[in-house]
Amino acid sequence: MNIFPESISQIGSEMDKLFWIITAVVGIATVITLFLFIYPIVTRKRNKTKEEMYMVGNSHGKRKWIYIGMILLFLGDMYILLKEHPIWESVEQTLPDPDFKIAIIGKQWMWNIIYPGPDGKLYTDDDIMAYNELHVPVNKVVHMDIKALDVVHSVFLPQARFKQDALPGRTITRWIKLNKTGEYDISCAEICGTGHSIMRGTMYVEDFNTWKKTMANIYKK
Amino acid sequence: MNTKQLLKPTMKDIPQGRLGMWLLIAGEFVIFGGLMVSYLLYRMRYEQWAEMASHTNVILGAINTFVLLTSSYFVVKAHQAAQRKDSKKITMYISLTILCALIFLVVKITEYSQKLHHGFTFSGKELAASGKAIESSYWGFYFLMTGLHATHVVVGAIVLFIVMQGARKGKNYHRIEIAGLYWHMVDLIWIFLFPLLYIAH
């Protein structure tokens, strides 16, 4: 039984790795805490003197183990932040030059996908609109302009580990670069009304030549 | 019974009515603070709103500010009278305060009817139809903030009236101070709203 669905992007694999890093930090903390939980329960019937038991913890010296625990957790936290920050920077804070641009527009309850027309530019008269079908080339940087027409939606590509809310009235540009061909899901992750559960699209990741043929077919229509 | 009274926990430094009112005022300020911050965020984003703000009636707003400040003065006077337990003076000053509140509300209603008359409605359908969709939500803030404040004026006046009835019968003088605190808060919120909505262009 696998933990994650298959990953189809470099970023996605790094995110999976980050999950395991955090889980490892948390796991160490869990083992220590679990020991502190179980040991006093196991030894609860041993005889102890009142002096031993009257632990108030009213000075820094007596609380040193707590401080050590907090410092250890702080180090773990910092390690997580160090590991995650470069990924965040490359996913959200940089925008590599696009090989291809599309717009995804959420609408109750479907995804409108706008491809640039033969001129290769988005938002011109020859743009082509498709419903719920997203064709992207493999190993290319794809820019997505994410918008919504009516209510808040959220573009969720589980296999690409990608998610971005689509908001009415603003355009958010994000990028993906996928490294595996195949058919994948587009989900809407933000509740958008009665049809929220039928709002699914399909993402076709195709190698460049197949994708060109597909696009040519789309243009013909 | 007497021994029990003696052993009752003593009150601490601040009378509990005043302490409770301070907490209520803090809560109210966070509510209005939330509104004002939201308003300021929009205001800074949209330059068009300055033009809308110029449609507010600064003169009527200034009159209302003056009226409210005067009423606060009367409340202070009433508080002083309450410390002397002077029921007559309390009744007089609180009545004057409530009169001020009524003037405030009359002016407010005049202002609202002017605004609605000029097409500055809640939903801003007229503005939106004339291509000023973004400007229309300025009036939402205008009506919500002043309206919520006017509700507080009404509530404050009712509270003052109830408290005055008690003082006329010669009891619960300390309530004058607490109701007065509330009234000062209503006043102070207006002092924030007036420049935000009326003056700043």
Next chain:
Amino acid sequence: MDTHKKHGFWHRYFFSLDHKDIGFQYLLTAMFMAAFGGFFVYVFRYNLAFGPNDIPLYGDLAAKQYNQLVTNHGAIMIFWVGMPILLAVIGNFLIPIMIGTDDMAFPTLNKISYWVFLLSCFVLLAGFMMPTGAFGGGWTMYPPLSVSDFGYNNPNTTFWTNFFTGNTFFLLAVALEFISMLMGGINFVVTTLNKRAKGMSLMRLPLVVWMVNIANLLFMFSVGPLIAGAFMLLMDILVGTGFFDAYRGGDPILWQHLFWFFGHPEVYVLLLPSIGAVGEIISTFSRKPLFGYKMVILMVIIAAILSLVVWAHHQFVSGIDPGAANIFSLLTIIISIPFAGMVLSYLGTLWKGNIRFETPMLWALGMLATFTFFGGFTGLHLGSNVFDIYAHDTYFVIAHFHYTLFPTVFLGGFAAFYYWFPKFSGRMMNKTLGLIHFWGTFIFFNSIFIPLFWLGLQGQHRRIYNYSAWNDLLMQPEHIMARQIATVSLIFLLLFQFVFLFNFFYSIKKGKKASKNPWEANTLEWQTDSPPPHGNFDPYPVVQRWPYDYNHPEKELDYCPQSEI
């Protein structure tokens, strides 16, 4: 006044100003609402596992109703079960008797706040009878969905048709509930500051009193923006203003900021009273002083202040500035540290203790364990903004916050309930039934949510009526199996609550009579009769020491009440 006065039923349950009676009214109302919340979750979980048709006790479920049930389950469990039980019941019942006084500072205000709360319950439930049905846009009420069919967007509606909708009633109910809790909160804080018994300095207050007050202050300072936002949303629905309408200059994200500025502290508002009660219980049944009492209070204050500046971690993918997201991620992860200090203090209290496994102690340990190991630690996963991109709005989040809120509200709430039941009813609860209830709840609670963690990692997103559209991703045999395990566990969890109900009503009538101090605890409430008479104490106690002198070396007994010299 010195003898326990018997009041009639009407007087006791409808007009009494006594804080104990009001606390009991809150408790019964919250249990009533919890029945709704529990029934809703049963219906929609049944649908997720076994399909929407012929749900026992319900019938067929449509997508719209599914959304309504999900929405109202969330709102009820947080606002109408968690808040009243942890703030109002614990605050009302415990604060006056723990600080050694007769009643709240403003008994009438207390009564009014209960009535407003009751009104809010009815307003919420009335939403189900509206022509448009109950509100179904998620308990977070994100606009524009929450206004999309009304107000400006629908020219066929008038003020009154907009008024009689589930959306309006839901918002009104939430607003009324907040007003009720604000009034209660003012009351608790003033009572604690002003009505303490002689000698009860702030540093001698029991931990739970501290926690309830910090929670109340936190609530008062975080809820304001949401009340403001609720007015704005209400006006959007009723009269068609454009506060959250992007096409008229409004901004849907503003609501998210206003909501989560309250929403995150709200979790701590629930957590603090619960963890405070757990602290009392752990100290009592370990027969040891609470380790690092002052430090725990300090840590909680730090966490409370930090919680006011972490709200945007709910919005990492909602389109906020990615640079700001880094800061929010940092602050969110940092907030684990004061909580680590607190949990370690509690574990320090357990260390070398003569632990007594009474029912409340089991609940308290269960709460601490589940909260720390699953609720707290998965918080690190979600606080990390990178992993949150994937996990946001999936069942991973659902499992995470149920692992924080369920232990807080139910495990902690039941711990407090079993602990203070002898005090408020004068009778002991049946221990065997209590243990059956604990193990049933604890085991099945875990077996509901551990599968959901996995489903979330598989990419199962929230609030979906059925997953048939995601055949390859989410409808494989193992997914269906995981959903069914969760649902069957949920049904068992709900069934085990009937053990509690039976125990509750049986013990309140026929339980063994409780002595003044059945747990041999130190705090003041155990020095008066069980149940406390009207007026609580006679004479009023004079406090001599802090509440945790268990096994004091100079004392013969292993406990030493606060009023003993």
